[in-house]
Amino acid sequence: MHKEILEDIGEKELINRIGIFMPKNQVSDDCALIKTKNKNLLVNTDSLVENVHFNDITICPQDLGWKAVVSNISDLLSSGSKKTIGITISLVLPARTEWIWVEELYKGINKALKKYGGMILGGDCSKGNEKIISITAFGIQGELELRRNACKPGDKILTTGIHGLSKLGFLIQNKINFDNEFSLKERLISKSIEHFCRPKVYPNFLNNLLQTRSNKKIRRIGCTDSSDGLFQALQDLSIASNCKAIINYEKIPKDKDWPIGDKWDEYYFFGGEDYELVFSLPSKWAQNLSKLDKNIKEIGFFADGEPSIEIKDTKKNKLLNHTPFKHF
Numbered sequence: 167m168h169k170e171i172l173e174d175i176g177e178k179e180l181i182n183r184i185g186i187f188m189p190k191n192q193v194s195d196d197c198a199l200i201k202t203k204n205k206n207l208l209v210n211t212d213s214l215v216e217n218v219h220f221n222d223i224t225i226c227p228q229d230l231g232w233k234a235v236v237s238n239i240s241d242l243l244s245s246g247s248k249k250t251i252g253i254t255i256s257l258v259l260p261a262r263t264e265w266i267w268v269e270e271l272y273k274g275i276n277k278a279l280k281k282y283g284g285m286i287l288g289g290d291c292s293k294g295n296e297k298i299i300s301i302t303a304f305g306i307q308g309e310l311e312l313r314r315n316a317c318k319p320g321d322k323i324l325t326t327g328i329h330g331l332s333k334l335g336f337l338i339q340n341k342i343n344f345d346n347e348f349s350l351k352e353r354l355i356s357k358s359i360e361h362f363c364r365p366k367v368y369p370n371f372l373n374n375l376l377q378t379r380s381n382k383k384i385r386r387i388g389c390t391d392s393s394d395g396l397f398q399a400l401q402d403l404s405i406a407s408n409c410k411a412i413i414n415y416e417k418i419p420k421d422k423d424w425p426i427g428d429k430w431d432e433y434y435f436f437g438g439e440d441y442e443l444v445f446s447l448p449s450k451w452a453q454n455l456s457k458l459d460k461n462i463k464e465i466g467f468f469a470d471g472e473p474s475i476e477i478k479d480t481k482k483n484k485l486l487n488h489t490p491f492k493h494f
Contacts, residue, residue, distance in 0.1 A: 194315055194406055206307035207251075210241040213300040224339040227267045229363040230299070231274025237393060238303035239282050240367045240441040244391040246312035247305030248372055250282060255289035258298035271299070282369055308372050310385060312445065317388030317407035321446035323466040324455070326368055328419050329396045330430070333437025335362025354423040365441045378454035388468075389445035397435040397486070399444040400475050403468075407446075410471035415479040419463045428485075436488055 214220055214234050225233070239250055255275070259268070279285060284303070335358035337344075344350065375387070388407055392399045396418075404411045424430060446468055447455065456462050466478075477483050 191315075194313070208242050208245050208247045208305040208307050209302065210238050210245075210305075211300065211302040212237045212241065213298060216297040224336060225363055227270035228274035228277075231271040231276075232278045232364055233274075234299045234301050235275055235278035235282070235284075235303075236365050236367055236441060237439075238301050239278075239284075239305075240365075240391045240393060240443075242303055242305035243367055243369070243371060244312055244389050244443055244445075245305075246308045246310050246372060246389075248308030249306045250279075250284035251304040251306065252285040252287040253279070253301050253303045254287050256298075256300040256302075257289065257291045258294035258296070258300075259291065260295060260297065261293055263297065282367065310372060310375055310379075310387060312387055312389035314388060314390050314402050314406035315408075316386040317403050317409060317446040317468050318448075319409050319468050319470045320448070321388065321468045322449055322452035322464050323400070323403075323411060323413070323444070323446050323468060324452055324462055324464050325392075325396070325419070325445075326371065326443040326459075327440070327461055328421055329392055329440045329442060330424065330434035330437045331358045331361035331421065332365060332439040332441075333362075333433045334358035335360070336437075336439070337433075339363075350425070351423045354421060357421065361440065365439065367441055368443060371443060374455060374459055378451060378458055380448070380450040380454060384448070384451075387445060387447060389443060392440045392442045392444055393438060395436045395438040396440075396442075396444065397475065397488070398438070401473075403444065403446065404473040404475060407468070408473055409468045410473065411466060411475045412469055413466040413475065413477045415477050415482045417463065417465045419465075431482065431485055432488055435485055 212234070214230065214237070220230055220233075235253065238253065239247075242250060253275075257268075275286070287304075334350075334354070338350075338355055338359055339362060388403050390399050390402050400411045400413070418434070420434065424434070452464055456464060475486055477485065
């Protein structure tokens with residue numbers, strides 16, 4: 167009899183199966199919600215594994231520390247966290263790891279916490295064959311609940327910024343050879359490396375949402391981040407909310423020097439690690455927010471229908487045949 171392995175079932179199915187052992191809907195978002203008498207807590211855990219997410223060629227330890235924090239805070243923000251309380255850190259390290267590597271890692275961690283809030287609350291260390299940095303972050307749930315299953319037909323789909331840059335930065339750091347038909351501009355190279363090594367998040371996002379809310383009765387909106395790519399973010403929202411995402415290819419925001427071509431569209435939609443927020447709002451609210459923050463762009467809308475993604479430009483729908491990033 168064939169024994170199933172993780173490579174066969176994939177990350178999403180693995181999470182769904184593990185979810186059977188947890189309270190209902192506990193795995194439908196990146197963060198867990200813990201209700202208390204005074205304040206509701208959001209809890210998130212993210213791990214970075216050597217030779218899966220990083221290596222010594224692609225990123226230095228200080229940048230890695232920064233990125234490990236930002237990836238967690240991004241998940242907190244995408245659930246509506248108004249404040250990061252702190253983090254715990256679990257390290258798995260080979261015995262021959264140099265102290266300077268650990269010191270630089272923690273310098274990067276503290277730089278990110280200084281910028282975005284929170285402190286180191288504790289953690290654990292263990293020996294292993296490869297480096298693993300696992301961070302658990304704790305935040306306070308804000309007035310608005312941001313959840314993947316809160317999108318509604320008719321809602322506009324928006325994003326906080328440009329996708330694909332982190333993927334390009336990763337390729338550049340790995341010294342991947344590109345087609346000789348064009349040369350990447352130095353500005354784009356520098357910007358992409360920065361997006362890969364020192365990604366940013368949007369701590370004012372929740373306040374901007376509250377400031378532009380046209381209907382004070384709305385307390386929940388659909389949202390996730392693009393840590394696994396724009397396509398995966400749209401798919402997660404569509405499946406969780408049981409509606410169809412329709413994307414206007416002409417509206418997606420691209421860097422002015424981003425090359426044209428199918429391969430570059432693939433990098434854009436399936437790259438990952440951009441940590442942009444992808445979310446939905448009623449039309450009036452979307453207009454108000456876009457006026458306040460010019461970086462936020464409307465890229466489509468949700469409609470009634472089977473959970474799926476459709477690109478208005480039928481020539482671009484072949485993009486949807488590609489496979490998102492897989493952890494197994």
